[in-house]
Amino acid sequence: MARWQPDAPGRLAAAALDLFEEHGYENTTVIEIAERAGLTKSTFFRYFPDKREVLFGESALTGLLVDAIAAAPPDAEPLEAVAHALDVLGQEVFTEGRREFSARRQAVLDANPELAEREARKRIGLVDSMIEALERRGVAGRTARVAGKLGALAWEIAHDEWILGGEGEEFGALVRQVLAEVRVVSGAC
Numbered sequence: 001m002a003r004w005q006p007d008a009p010g011r012l013a014a015a016a017l018d019l020f021e022e023h024g025y026e027n028t029t030v031i032e033i034a035e036r037a038g039l040t041k042s043t044f045f046r047y048f049p050d051k052r053e054v055l056f057g058e059s060a061l062t063g064l065l066v067d068a069i070a071a072a073p074p075d076a077e078p079l080e081a082v083a084h085a086l087d088v089l090g091q092e093v094f095t096e097g098r099r100e101f102s103a104r105r106q107a108v109l110d111a112n113p114e115l116a117e118r119e120a121r122k123r124i125g126l127v128d129s130m131i132e133a134l135e136r137r138g139v140a141g142r143t144a145r146v147a148g149k150l151g152a153l154a155w156e157i158a159h160d161e162w163i164l165g166g167e168g169e170e171f172g173a174l175v176r177q178v179l180a181e182v183r184v185v186s187g188a189c
Helices: 008-023 030-037 041-047 051-055 060-071 078-092 096-111 113-136 141-163 171-187
Strands: none
Touching: 008 030, 008 041, 008 051, 008 096, 030 041, 030 051, 051 096, 051 113, 060 078, 060 113, 078 113, 078 141, 078 171, 096 113, 096 141, 113 141, 141 171
């Protein structure tokens, strides 16, 4: 791969995923990842602090979620504001073109406890960001926490189904289905 090609972070993530699948996470080095991507070690470190973070380079995800919650219609209930944000993720992040990569990434995470732990910490941070965004909309603390955590649960269930193929369904549609089930279950209480 020529060094002048665009999207160095994406190329590094793809190369890392390939190598993690081929040789295992522990047996893959930063130099191997950079070489597979057609880049240098210093380019790798320009984008990622270590090889673990190459699969978590989605810091823009937090900003996207927070902005989408803020952009939800002013009269949207808390869970609807979260659903709006998850719809945006489906349109901009969890697209059909990313389904295979996401499924492969999840398999690598599941096979490596260090990466699975990092993913869990990342999700906690995303939930906290959703809660803070809801509070900025004027949602009371406990209600914001419930909506944020239910949104994260819906995200997790929908993501698991989406990477398995979800019968070809889009991520946003799966999230809406899960949230509809949350409403049915909570109405039964």
